[in-house]
Amino acid sequence: MIKLVPIESIHASDYNPRKNDEKRLHLAELSLRKLGFLLPIYATEDGEILSGHQRTLVAKRIGFEKVPVVYVENRDLKARKGVNLMFNRATNDLAKQDTCEIIKARLYKMDIDSMIDSLPDIDPNSEEAFPCIYRAKHMDVVRLAKKNHRKFNPHIRQLAKALENKVGLMPIVIDPEENVINGIGRLEIAADAKRRVITVVPVTAEQAEFASAMLNLLSMDFDMQSTYADDLRYNSFMRERNTRETDENGNCAFGDGFFKGVWPKARGIDFFTLEGKALETWKKHYGSSVVDFGAGKLNNTRTLRKAGVHCAAFEPYFVTFGGKIHKEKVLEIANEFLDDVESGTPYSTVFISSVFNSVPFIADRKNIAIIASALCYPDGMTACWCQSSQASQFVQTKRKVVTDEKKLTFDLDYEPNVVLGEISGNPKVQKGHTEEEMREIFAPCFDKVDRLDMISKFWYMEVSKPTIDPAALAAALDFEFELPCPDGSRLGLSDRARAVFEHRLGITLPPKGGEENG
Known part of the structure; x- marks a missing residue:
């Protein structure tokens, strides 16, 4: 009325x-x-x-x-x-x-x-x-x-x-x-x-x-970058419907970004477990000590650990049933991750698998790349798997009617190839990347692009020869380890992250706020 x-x-x-x-x-x-x-x-x-x-x-x-x-x-x-x-x-x-x-x-x-x-x-x-x-x-x-x-x-x-x-x-x-x-x-x-x-x-x-x-x-x-920026960040969590298939023993299918560099035509269900000759081939390419950065529900982390691969995992938005972010578990995962980083364990590969799909802003993705370079420094590589601008939702085609409200999207234009979905619940961005954007993200912190392949409308990228810019790393850590939470709080671990990476790399990072060292 x-x-x-x-x-x-x-x-x-x-x-x-x-x-x-x-x-x-x-x-x-x-x-x-x-x-x-x-x-x-x-x-x-x-x-x-x-x-x-x-x-x-x-x-x-x-x-x-x-x-x-x-x-x-x-x-x-x-x-x-x-x-x-x-x-x-x-x-x-x-x-x-x-x-x-x-x-x-x-x-x-x-x-x-x-x-x-x-x-x-x-x-x-x-x-x-x-x-x-x-x-x-x-x-x-x-x-x-x-x-x-x-x-x-x-x-x-x-x-x-x-x-x-x-x-x-x-x-x-x-x-x-x-x-x-x-x-x-x-x-x-x-x-x-x-x-x-x-x-x-x-x-x-x-x-x-x-x-x-x-x-x-x-x-x-x-003006999504200001009024809804934090919402888009914490709504980037992995949805329950995106959980991969499991076998009769409860093992989850392997994530594409973790094996496409070796077996580009294989499927995740080919690797409910990683063992035998396949494991040896995998380790020959990726090594035996890796990072799962943006680990979602830790399914891939568990697969690797069961295979005997040392896998450090970081996930700022770990969710429980119903899509609720479990902050206590997030802090537990983050502190275990920082413990592993501080120990000085060398990482042969840092995986950023399907993370960039829903990270809303390019500056945020660049921060992740900077942290990845510090993790695999000096001799490791980073492998990134993310959807391209050629994925179906970014290309105008005649498609079936969308009847599920959660799958309803519309295009945004603060960046190319960005759509917003779940607009009445937990609004979430999906981003499709161009080749130029992929290179732009990683160029400041890696000197070499070893691979940049289009596989089934997804990019698979390997970069190596990481470089360290202390000021850029400090800013990236201050961002990533102070990510927002739905309750209005922050992750609150930037000070510890700074100390851990200083110890690991043997460097001194610029102080927060541009203050001079006393």
Whole structure:
């Protein structure tokens, strides 16, 4: 139910990922002046805005005293962030590949002045300013679906369905010919559910083109690097559904990144155990003392240890049942890892297997490469396995309809080939790498690229001749061993990590914060 409430009764969240810019805020202002509120604002019961930040901001500027609001039940912060992200994507009729940059370019090519030339300004405190309340009506779903079915899109439908599961079904906006201007996914799910009627907000013929542009293309850029950066980092943990097959003895299939350098055509199920001739061949290539950096659930670590290979493991986001990060276990794993590093055990290979797939930012991946170089210094190598930009989710193809909300993704554009999934739960980035990006990540800390092969749309890379830059290593350790946790705390091991690597390498790292040694 939409309520008309004082504008002061709602307030912005501090986690909205949209980044305001004045040009588009001016367009948002024009939209309210010429169209009014075609769709309501959504807020929690205590007034925190979930959808409508920019409209509320400009409504205050131009003198709105009241705004139309749908209140949804209060949720915890994690759930509110998920709903906020869903709103930021699912209210526009956008395809998967329609990033902020793409729709902004499309918007800026339009002749907005000609669209609004004949549209008068609306009194912000008149009924005309709130068409979502005073012009809304019910219409027959079948009739509208027959008229608009050619616009149906499985991606838009699934986003609309996911949003409906959180907040209910929003109205749709139509023109005088009953063409859907905004909300085609909402109409489709109503038709699928065989609902008789749906709420529509009609616009005039003169308003239609401008309304379509404002509702579908006017969207601020995502600022994922600040407002959601920590969430994307700790949501990078391995999901339960990604756990590999096990045999009758409970042994887990070997991870691809641990053997593709030797057997590129083999499968993980070929190595539930690593033994005999296969083990000797493996050790000849990778050595008998290795690191599993980003060890997930430690399945590969256990396989190697059972085979008699010395394997040190680091995993900052070890999860238990239900995807809950177990911080006590994380600290136990990290301290055992640092104990092993401090002992001076030489590592012949550092594995970074499937880690870069979900590490959200290139700076973070570079930090991991720097730490890997210090671990295998001076004579070891690092082997990296990660998905390429040629993987199917980064290449536009005709694909089957995504029906699982957890597999629903959309493209981001803060880096090339980045998609965001699980947007209503634990938003997680998936990154596809180009050859240039792989070289860029490892070039500062390894002098030699021994291999860079494309295997089944994944990169397999081996680098050697590691180099040590004390300042870069110090920064990398300060980052990696102070990673954020969902409870707001940090890993809290950077001081120990610094001391351990200084001892191992026989060097002195620059102090934190650029302070001089006393």
